[in-house]
Amino acid sequence: MNANDVLLKVVGLKKYYNGGKVKALDGVDCEIRAGEVVVIIGPSGCGKSTFLRSLNLLEMPTAGEIFFEGEKINDPKIDINLHRQKIGMVFQQFNLFNNLNILQNVTLAPTKLLKQTSGEAQKNAMDLLNRVGLADKAQNYPSQLSGGQKQRIAIVRALAMKPDVMLFDEPTSALDPEMVGEVLEVMRELARSGMTMVVVTHEMGFAREVGSRVLFMEDGVIVEENEPNAFFAAPQSQRAKDFLSKVL
Amino acid sequence: MTNWVLAAGPSLGEQFKLNFIDGDRWKWIVDGLLATLEITAVALVIGIVIGVVVAAVRSSYEKNKDTMKAKGGVGYAVLCFFNAVCKLYLTVIRGTPTVVQLLICYFIIFSKWTNGIPVAMISFGINSGAYVAEIFRSGIMSVDEGQFEASRSLGFGYLPTMRYVVVPQAFKAVLPALGNEFIVLIKETSIAGYVGIMDLTKAGDLIRGRTFSAFMPLIAVALIYLTLVMLLTWLLGKLERRLRKNER
Ligand SMILES: Nc1ncnc2c1ncn2[C@@H]1O[C@H](COP(=O)(O)OP(=O)(O)OP(=O)(O)O)[C@@H](O)[C@H]1O
Ligand SMILES: [Mg+2]
Numbered sequence: 001m002n003a004n005d006v007l008l009k010v011v012g013l014k015k016y017y018n019g020g021k022v023k024a025l026d027g028v029d030c031e032i033r034a035g036e037v038v039v040i041i042g043p044s045g046c047g048k049s050t051f052l053r054s055l056n057l058l059e060m061p062t063a064g065e066i067f068f069e070g071e072k073i074n075d076p077k078i079d080i081n082l083h084r085q086k087i088g089m090v091f092q093q094f095n096l097f098n099n100l101n102i103l104q105n106v107t108l109a110p111t112k113l114l115k116q117t118s119g120e121a122q123k124n125a126m127d128l129l130n131r132v133g134l135a136d137k138a139q140n141y142p143s144q145l146s147g148g149q150k151q152r153i154a155i156v157r158a159l160a161m162k163p164d165v166m167l168f169d170e171p172t173s174a175l176d177p178e179m180v181g182e183v184l185e186v187m188r189e190l191a192r193s194g195m196t197m198v199v200v201t202h203e204m205g206f207a208r209e210v211g212s213r214v215l216f217m218e219d220g221v222i223v224e225e226n227e228p229n230a231f232f233a234a235p236q237s238q239r240a241k242d243f244l245s246k247v248l
Numbered sequence: 249m250t251n252w253v254l255a256a257g258p259s260l261g262e263q264f265k266l267n268f269i270d271g272d273r274w275k276w277i278v279d280g281l282l283a284t285l286e287i288t289a290v291a292l293v294i295g296i297v298i299g300v301v302v303a304a305v306r307s308s309y310e311k312n313k314d315t316m317k318a319k320g321g322v323g324y325a326v327l328c329f330f331n332a333v334c335k336l337y338l339t340v341i342r343g344t345p346t347v348v349q350l351l352i353c354y355f356i357i358f359s360k361w362t363n364g365i366p367v368a369m370i371s372f373g374i375n376s377g378a379y380v381a382e383i384f385r386s387g388i389m390s391v392d393e394g395q396f397e398a399s400r401s402l403g404f405g406y407l408p409t410m411r412y413v414v415v416p417q418a419f420k421a422v423l424p425a426l427g428n429e430f431i432v433l434i435k436e437t438s439i440a441g442y443v444g445i446m447d448l449t450k451a452g453d454l455i456r457g458r459t460f461s462a463f464m465p466l467i468a469v470a471l472i473y474l475t476l477v478m479l480l481t482w483l484l485g486k487l488e489r490r491l492r493k494n495e496r
Contacts, residue, residue: 056401058397058400058401060314060315060318076319081400081403081404081405082403083403084400084401084402084403085402085403087401088401089398089401091394091397091398093392093394095392095394095395095397095398096398097395097398097399097412097413098395098417099413099416099417099420108402108412109402109403109404112404112408112412113402113403113404154398157398157402158401158402161402161403
């Protein structure tokens with residue numbers, strides 16, 4: 001895969017709940033290219049999570065098409081599990097597997113799905129854990145870690161599958177303020193390494209500094225999209241102006 | 249025989265001799281106890297097998313009905329059918345007294361069988377299965393949805409997700425309830441006498457009928473049940489502590 005290749009493409013994406021009463025997404029079109037860090041912002045309930053979760057089909061679209069690496073993935077004939085292996089996801093609530101220790105959390109999917117030997121998977125896991133400074137926690141259980149540590153492990157768990165793109169749904173929103181920095185630092189480093197990232201966040205500083213593009217959503221549609229500095233300096237739409245005046 | 253009835257009160261030693269030693273009546277107790285244990289053990293196994301299957305169907309239905317409905321096809325219809333069968337089973341079993349079920353099994357469904365013990369095993373097994381199924385189902389539903397989504401996002405399918413992530417956590421969560429069901433089952437087999445089985449309770453009652461002395465045999469029976477239950481409670485507590493230690 002080359003830089004600038006379109007990794008994810010979304011066409012006319014709609015997601016309705018309750019038989020159409022709730023229009024979480026109401027026609028979203030978007031392309032995400034390799035190496036980009038796309039930051040999605042917008043007021044609560046505007047459909048950010050729904051959009052992000054549609055990209056790996058945790059939410060089934062009501063209408064529209066989603067292409068990943070050129071293949072339409074919201075198609076009943078497609079084995080979505082194979083595609084999900086290449087799409088890492090990090091959740092607001094970390095969702096580490098409570099029944100497994102940290103090393104097992106990280107090696108489970110590579111051994112079972114990528115058929116890595118356990119030695120290979122463990123070495124890889126320890127390298128990644130070292131990168132986020134948590135190698136000494138390998139034998140601990142999730143309940144023994146702080147929120148910031150859990151989230152860094154969750155990132156490592158996703159990275160262990162060597163994904164082509166990483167999705168983040170408000171990765172720092174459930175953290176105590178003093179732990180936000182350590183997680184953002186890992187994400188910053190990941191962006192620097194060239195990982196393609198789609199990040200839903202309320203961290204405007206991060207969006208501005210790391211993002212290569214900002215998508216501003218409201219009421220289930222992308223209202224505005226721009227390069228971060230331009231977006232934050234001079235938002236075009238009235239709605240983006242209103243939103244930024246509230247959060248900045 | 250007759251003089252002790254008229255006497256002011258036979259000593260405990262005499263009562264003991266009369267009820268258990270004379271005519272080798274202790275053997276009735278031992279045989280009864282064995283029958284109780286046999287029926288409980290086999291019923292437990294049948295109950296767990298039924299419980300696992302029914303819980304699997306019911307929770308698969310609850311977790312997948314929306315996506316499968318969207319996909320359509322035979323799979324959804326089959327799942328709906330099995331779910332309906334399971335629901336009917338649960339309603340009937342939980343809505344009728346265990347004694348009535350046992351009588352129906354013995355005098356109607358298996359009326360050709362002369363030995364009551366296998367009938368009781370099946371009857372109690374079918375009965376227990378309904379409660380075990382609901383215990384397992386509630387356990388599966390109690391596992392946080394995020395655990396499920398994290399596993400799916402890595403590329404695991406529904407069944408591997410159940411196997412590696414959900415069921416191990418559910419099992420730990422339901423162990424106390426499962427142990428309780430086991431204890432209930434042991435005591436519930438005491439109605440086996442209704443279909444001519446000499447279980448522990450019936451043995452005590454037979455001795456009482458023979459010796460016209462109620463105290464010794466009935467208290468002995470009660471103490472044996474109590475010992476069994478306390479032993480089980482202790483074992484289950486140990487198992488629970490072992491499982492919990494795994495996580496801290
Ligand atoms: N399972 C669901 N059933 C019904 N409505 C839903 C469901 N999930 C989301 N919604 C609705 O869809 C809309 C978009 O929700 P979504 O979670 O995508 O918003 P969001 O932008 O991520 O908000 P937040 O910033 O609070 O996380 C909201 O109005 C929400 O109430
Ligand atoms: Mg959200």
